[in-house]
Amino acid sequence: MRGGLHRGLQIFVTLIGTAALSACDGSSNTYVPPPPPAVRVAQPVQEPITLYFDLTGNTAPLNSVDIEARVQGYLQSIDYQDGTTVTKGTKLFGIERDTYQAQLDQAKASLASQQASQVGAKQEYDRQVNLMKQQVTTQTAVDSAKATLDEANAQILNAQANLELATINLGYTEVIAPFDGTVTNHLVDIGTLVGVSGPTKLASIVQTDPIYAYFNVSESQVLLIKDMLRKQGRTFKQTDLPSIPAELGLQSEEGYPHKGHLDYVSPQLDASTGTLQVRALFDNKDKAMLPGLFVRVRVPIGHNEKALLVRDDAIATNQLGSYLLVLGKDDAVEQKQVKTGQREGALRVIESGLDPADWVVIQGIQQAIPGSKVAPEKIDMKTQPAEAGADAKATATTQ
Structure with a gap:
């Protein structure tokens, strides 16, 4: 009985001594910052594309x-x-x-x-x-x-x-x-x-086969086309219309599955709207299109041999327009205002504001704050995004 009491007293004294030594060594608890958030980055894709005017219109018989x-x-x-x-x-x-x-x-x-x-x-x-x-x-x-x-x-x-x-x-x-x-x-x-x-x-x-699609081109777009033709030493002729392709898509369709060609261009602009009426002709043997439908139309206007494209879901907007988050010095996030162009599948053309060597944040955008550092993982721009469940799990783990 007395031996057990003596042993317990020794343990107590030892703990008190250890605590005293810890307090006397001069050390204190310090804040350890969390590691930088993990993001995925990719360089823009550079490839030749056909440039289009994306327009809207209506079908007509x-x-x-x-x-x-x-x-x-x-x-x-x-x-x-x-x-x-x-x-x-x-x-x-x-x-x-x-x-x-x-x-x-x-x-x-x-x-x-x-x-x-x-x-x-x-x-x-x-x-x-x-x-x-x-x-x-x-x-x-x-x-x-x-x-x-x-x-x-x-x-x-x-x-x-x-x-x-x-x-x-x-x-x-x-x-x-x-x-x-x-x-x-x-x-x-x-x-x-x-x-x-x-x-x-x-x-x-x-009669709906073939079928017309009417759409309007803005004054600025008309002047752009005329300037491009002038630089090529060409002039517009109505007889050239059948050789100019046009593509059409319904609201319920992905892309532009219907192929046709231009058929008519109005000889004058509408002064009240500042637009020029254009008409295209499309095959409609399966009667997929009815007169009066709202449609999306695109017409090729040129070719860019070295267009820069990034994932469309990586582009954000603010009061100044569209912007991208890119890696800066020491893996710090920077914000770049860009001018966007047409969409090509999951990618979108960046007309200005981005360099081919930039590393764009394409995943983990919510954790990438301009001015803060991140832990980047470099991947290919065309890599499919991770599943929503995996992203949610990663976010919860980071938090």
Whole structure:
């Protein structure tokens, strides 16, 4: 019992002595800063690219017209199904034709009558001419026969015109498709009297293959193109348009999958908007595009053999515009204001403000503060970003 108490007293004295020695050696606790945050950096990609104007516009049909009844009568038939795609010349509507068939028959009979009268007038004129040669008639009789023949010839021309008019009116009783396209729903029903006080709209037909895309180019872009052409010693010609490619993408599509070419450029700028209207033509055999859709359009304007590209998600913005975080001296982070250009997949063109030798922070951007040091890991610019879960885990570990 006494031995255990003595041993415990020795341990206590030893601990007190150790604490006293620690307090007397002059050392104190100091703050140890955390290691610099880990980031990934990469140099910009330098490669040749085609320069584009990225624009927006709307699609429009190649042809779109109203189908109208041009003659009066009761609608007898609707020969298509609403929304059907038809070919040129397909019968769409039928208007009663009995009256117009009778008018045609009447015009034919009138022509036959006039032709018979002309034959008689010609015979009489020939007879008077022969009698005049025999000096057994007067010049007055010859002139009268000639006038009668001329009148008969004129009546034939009039009868032929009436026949053509009757044929045309009879043809109007069959309303046909003027071109290949899709016909809208019918606006009148069978039995309706149409064409009473003028043409009656029956439906519309729209041709969407190929399809137009209209878009506007700003005044500054127009001047830029003209300056580029001037430097190349070229001038713009409307005949060159089919050779200028254009690409189109819908809001739901990635990139620009639809290929076409320019088709029309307005000869003057719109003074109210300061823009120039341009039109492109695209194939639409699969009917993927409908008239009136909002679309993205891009048109090539040049080529850059040594363009600098960085990851688009590495670009940030502030009140001055776009900027990148780059490595400076002693791995300190610096901020560089840059001018951005078009996007190329996951990369974006940097038009100015960046050097090819710069190391751009592309991962761990939130931990990279301008002026502070970082622990950089150098990778390739085209390396895919780490998964979100891995990034979150790394952030939690750093914190």
